[in-house]
Amino acid sequence: MAYFTGFTCVGCGAPYQPSQDLLLCPVCHSLLEANYDLSALRDHLDRDAIAARPKGVWRWRELLPILDVGAIVTLGEGDTPMLRCDRLAHAVGVRELWVKSDASNPTGSLKDRSITVSATKAVEFAYRVLSCDSTGNKASSVAAYAARAGLDSVVFCPDDTPIPKVTQSLFFGAKLIRVRGHYSQINAMYRKLIHSGRVNWYDCGTDNPFRYEGKKTYAYEIAEHFGWQPPDRVVHPANGGMSIAKTWKGFREMQALGWIDRIPKMTLVQAANCDPIVRASLAGAVTVAPIEKGPTIASALAGADPGLLGARALEAVRESGGTAIGVEDSEIIEAMTLLAKEGLFIEPSGAVAIAGLRRLVASGRADADESVVCVVTGSGFKDFDAIASRVTIPDDVVDGYEQLLSAAVAIG
Numbered sequence: 001m002a003y004f005t006g007f008t009c010v011g012c013g014a015p016y017q018p019s020q021d022l023l024l025c026p027v028c029h030s031l032l033e034a035n036y037d038l039s040a041l042r043d044h045l046d047r048d049a050i051a052a053r054p055k056g057v058w059r060w061r062e063l064l065p066i067l068d069v070g071a072i073v074t075l076g077e078g079d080t081p082m083l084r085c086d087r088l089a090h091a092v093g094v095r096e097l098w099v100k101s102d103a104s105n106p107t108g109s110l111k112d113r114s115i116t117v118s119a120t121k122a123v124e125f126a127y128r129v130l131s132c133d134s135t136g137n138k139a140s141s142v143a144a145y146a147a148r149a150g151l152d153s154v155v156f157c158p159d160d161t162p163i164p165k166v167t168q169s170l171f172f173g174a175k176l177i178r179v180r181g182h183y184s185q186i187n188a189m190y191r192k193l194i195h196s197g198r199v200n201w202y203d204c205g206t207d208n209p210f211r212y213e214g215k216k217t218y219a220y221e222i223a224e225h226f227g228w229q230p231p232d233r234v235v236h237p238a239n240g241g242m243s244i245a246k247t248w249k250g251f252r253e254m255q256a257l258g259w260i261d262r263i264p265k266m267t268l269v270q271a272a273n274c275d276p277i278v279r280a281s282l283a284g285a286v287t288v289a290p291i292e293k294g295p296t297i298a299s300a301l302a303g304a305d306p307g308l309l310g311a312r313a314l315e316a317v318r319e320s321g322g323t324a325i326g327v328e329d330s331e332i333i334e335a336m337t338l339l340a341k342e343g344l345f346i347e348p349s350g351a352v353a354i355a356g357l358r359r360l361v362a363s364g365r366a367d368a369d370e371s372v373v374c375v376v377t378g379s380g381f382k383d384f385d386a387i388a389s390r391v392t393i394p395d396d397v398v399d400g401y402e403q404l405l406s407a408a409v410a411i412g
């Protein structure tokens, strides 16, 4: 039985059927929000029975917007490690810090959590090609899930996208179109293409309301991990901001189901040189205005114009009592180094969560007595050059056991 009951437009309130193939609202072009029969789920879905299912995003399938479980396209995404990091907590200045590492997803980033849903919808709707615009991680994920489903993929990326990300996409068989300009400019052109009707591809990009529902699984996994007593705060990097918005939605659903009785403070972090949502939050705005983007090491967080998504992120922050904060590149690099001291190899765009929490505590905007989950969203291998420049490979090469011994003894 499917508990997904369709969509409601957040702009005009128009309702849509669960079987409809939709991106934005056909009437007013606002975002669509998926609905579920929560009262039936409250009666029929046992949170503890879900724990016994095979690990991954699809444990929560009754809370995802699909109609055919036979269409599911999976690579084993979700249920990523939740690691208590006491040294990192001390360095950041909080009592209890957990790192949820989405670097452990199949293609090395958070995107798999949502692309598994859009790839499944592409199969349900019988498309042959998946497409997206991307700063790199989404492209890798779309390419991988298209391959898994036996479909083709086309991805549009800025010409300065990190080489490992485009390499991954190409190796999975994607057609790559490199585009001059920064991400928000490319996003605008890509959306114009998709809505032009000139191509019949399944859009896994900005406007897909099915895809975003996959991000709710952060909330389910976090709540379950803590025995249904959620932590004080969840911190997430933000480009468009839908990860934090959907995590908040996941917590609200669980509250409605009677699974949890409180919701963490939703906290989003952006790079200071590309922080439109942070600026809007500090100004008390309910929508996000585009900004002029500056350079940042956090290449995956290059959205200078979050558009409709930004308002959803602001709502999550505001309604949960959370906050939004920007961090400098130097703080991001320090955060990557702190994560490495816990054995975690995380790309700059993922490490911003740690940098943001550290700044929040230092500025008194987060309490040192909090328990916090920071989501780190991508592997260090995804933006390798940004890390390779931080280390020096020794020139010396030992030759034979005597030299090896002296080198070892010199280290002590």
Ligand SMILES: [Zn+2]
Pocket (backbone or CB within 6 Å): 009, 010, 011, 012, 013, 014, 025, 026, 027, 028, 029, 030
């Ligand atoms: Zn509408």
